[in-house]
Amino acid sequence: MPTIAPAVQQQLDERRGTDAQVLLWIIAKNRDTGAPETIGFWTGDDHQEFLIGGEIRTYFGAGNVIDVPPIIAKTGFQVRHYRVSLPPLTDEVKTLIRQFEPRQAKVEIHSCPLDIDSGNPLAEPVRMFKGLLNEAPEELGRKGGESRTELVLVTSARSLTLGLPLKRSSAELQRRNPADRGREIVDTAGEWRGRWG
Template structure:
């Protein structure tokens, strides 16, 4: 169970209801510079700053159009998938998909309970998910319809499925057996053009 701040716990105990928001934080490489850059989106209406882990992060408001399903936390090494829908035409989503390299970008999702009366955050947001962005397909709508961008996220357990490239390189195979030339051209074979017929 997540550790809630005393303020959030007090609001829950009053049983007046509560308002919670989802905060999506993505850290990806800039396509032009290669430097890591971060982008935050949240389910509120306007841009807001949140203190997370001693760092002040700016999140851009995506309103009710950001669709984050319930996150179920389980122990173990199972790679979990999570699908989040975003509006495709906002400037922030365009920046994420076109200015940044989204594939395998680090992703965090936090939950932030808000004060029902003032709308202010009740303590520090609680991290609910940590993983990577696996795919970002766009659904283009027909005329008069609404399109969306779907982010397919995988949990951090995905790192355990990556193979060791050292065991697959041609140099490593030849170090173990000098006659092994099975992967000699594997890094350039995909660029060869072959005539058929």
């Protein structure tokens, strides 16, 4: 359970209301260089810098057009999927989709509590989600219709579902058990021709 900063707790105790913004941070590979690149979006109106983990990050303002579902925080190994909608025609979203390789990009979602009077951050944003970007389909609407880019996110628990590569090699299986011939012909089986009829 995250620790609540004293300034945030004081605002909650006043019962005048709360204001929290959602920060979306993506680390993806550049398609040309292969180097990791970062880009951030938040639900505010203008670009802003936030201090997270001792690092100053710049987030591009996308306003209320970012649609982020409620994040479920539970213990366990269940792989959760979330769908985050972004506006498709902004330059920053075009950069994410066309210049970066979005598939399997690392994603973090933070919640940033703001002062309801000044609009300034009350404390360092709290991470609510850490995972991977699984898909990024673009939906272009008809003339006058809505268009959007939907990011399909999966939690980090997904890495626990991947099979071990040691179980895919015939040599590795025979090293453990010399009589195991289960994957002996897997490399050439697709090239065999069978007679039919």
